[in-house]
Amino acid sequence: MRITYLAHDLDDPSIWRRVRMLRQGGAQVRVAGFRRGIGPLPEVATVLGHTANGRMIQRVRAIAAAWPRIARLIPSQDGPEVFLARNLEMLALGDRLVRARGGRLVYELLDIHGMMLGQGLASRILRRIEAGLMRRAQLVVLSSPAFETRYLSHFNQPDVPTLLVENKPFARGDVLSPVATNTPGQDSNGGPLVIGWFGMLRCRWSLGVLDDVTRAHPGQFQVILRGRPALDVMVDFDGIVAANPDLSFLGAYNWPDDLPSIYAQVDVAWLIDRYQAGQNSDWLLPNRLYEGCLNKAVPVVLENTEVARRVTAWDCGVTVATPDVDAVFDALSALDPVTLAARRAAVEGLPPEALEMNDAECNRLTAAICGAAASHAQVSVS
Numbered sequence: 001m002r003i004t005y006l007a008h009d010l011d012d013p014s015i016w017r018r019v020r021m022l023r024q025g026g027a028q029v030r031v032a033g034f035r036r037g038i039g040p041l042p043e044v045a046t047v048l049g050h051t052a053n054g055r056m057i058q059r060v061r062a063i064a065a066a067w068p069r070i071a072r073l074i075p076s077q078d079g080p081e082v083f084l085a086r087n088l089e090m091l092a093l094g095d096r097l098v099r100a101r102g103g104r105l106v107y108e109l110l111d112i113h114g115m116m117l118g119q120g121l122a123s124r125i126l127r128r129i130e131a132g133l134m135r136r137a138q139l140v141v142l143s144s145p146a147f148e149t150r151y152l153s154h155f156n157q158p159d160v161p162t163l164l165v166e167n168k169p170f171a172r173g174d175v176l177s178p179v180a181t182n183t184p185g186q187d188s189n190g191g192p193l194v195i196g197w198f199g200m201l202r203c204r205w206s207l208g209v210l211d212d213v214t215r216a217h218p219g220q221f222q223v224i225l226r227g228r229p230a231l232d233v234m235v236d237f238d239g240i241v242a243a244n245p246d247l248s249f250l251g252a253y254n255w256p257d258d259l260p261s262i263y264a265q266v267d268v269a270w271l272i273d274r275y276q277a278g279q280n281s282d283w284l285l286p287n288r289l290y291e292g293c294l295n296k297a298v299p300v301v302l303e304n305t306e307v308a309r310r311v312t313a314w315d316c317g318v319t320v321a322t323p324d325v326d327a328v329f330d331a332l333s334a335l336d337p338v339t340l341a342a343r344r345a346a347v348e349g350l351p352p353e354a355l356e357m358n359d360a361e362c363n364r365l366t367a368a369i370c371g372a373a374a375s376h377a378q379v380s381v382s
Contacts (some may be wrong), residue, residue, distance in 0.1 A: 001027040001141075002027070005032070006033055009051070010041055012108075015256045020170060024134060024366075026366055033047070048062070080103065082104045082371070086130070088116070088130050091105075092129075105137045110143040112280045138160070140163070141369070142162055144285040167286060169291060169356055170362055192220055192221055196292070197227075198253070201237075202234070210249060217333075220291065225370065251378070268297060268340075271300055282305045283306050314350060315346055318331050318343065
């Protein structure tokens with residue numbers, strides 16, 4: 001099974017997580033795509049150019065530049081090949097390759113740009129382009145059931161078989177197995193509740209509300225931030241963190257090796273994202289849900305979002321009723337040592353298969369992408 005993975009952002013760790021899953025399932029995988037950062041990549045890949053986060057017009061121009069030379073940049077392979085295209089711009093390039101040399105086209109729809117969701121002319125044109133390309137795809141991979149109900153069905157996109165693959169890490173007992181609870185905050189002599197906000201930090205609302213809550217109640221909460229801040233969205237990120245002693249940005253981390261150690265420093269994991277409130281942010285099931293629970297951090301979620309529905313079903317988290325400072329304070333301050341211990345026990349009691357992708361799931365994922373298990377009924381490997 002040969003897969004060419006067409007990636008929108010080679011600097012996104014989730015790209016390489018998917019590559020590992022496909023290889024775990026027995027596929028030969030090569031990677032090509034655009035970069036949004038600098039520095040070494042995890043492995044050799046074909047770089048098609050550079051794009052910028054959130055700038056759809058610039059991304060369209062980058063696709064137009066790569067279009068006439070894509071077949072030369074990505075040479076053909078012997079035997080049947082699958083082109084797995086992540087996001088709309090890569091679907092266009094995947095379609096170009098399939099038209100040129102044949103093969104199977106699979107669309108990975110894991111993030112929906114705000115421009116796809118409006119009723120203006122540009123949004124309708126983009127959805128029409130996507131629909132035309134989707135009709136030539138054999139499968140659409142989704143990371144959340146809400147992408148099916150709130151986007152594809154809502155906008156009457158083509159009826160293509162879908163595969164639900166949640167953002168779970170695949171099982172690696174040497175790295176991702178739960179670690180001993182470190183009890184850094186409320187269980188430790190009445191210290192502050194320690195909140196961890198990890199991963200892609202792009203929610204200006206979250207930064208503001210965490211700043212406000214900690215300033216209003218000094219010493220009661222401590223926030224540790226780790227990962228990649230989107231400075232184009234939060235231009236004052238560095239200044240806000242530097243001015244607040246209860247906010248600490250500790251930089252990037254190595255995925256997945258650092259996960260046990262960074263989650264051992266916190267009591268709860270901040271899963272609220274208002275970057276695209278009412279749209280993509282409310283529909284996501286983020287990978288930090290699974291990684292945090294694997295490492296015994298109690299998830300903090302916002303009511304009426306897909307991740308809140310999942311955490312409610314698992315009965316293991318803390319739900320903020322409304323997106324405002326008072327509601328955040330009420331939810332967090334209710335976590336006394338006894339309540340926190342009960343929530344942590346519920347997290348620890350979750351079955352491993354709910355949180356990580358095992359070998360069998362990787363095999364089913366790869367088989368479905370390669371055509372062995374596709375059907376018009378939704379297939380779930382979660």
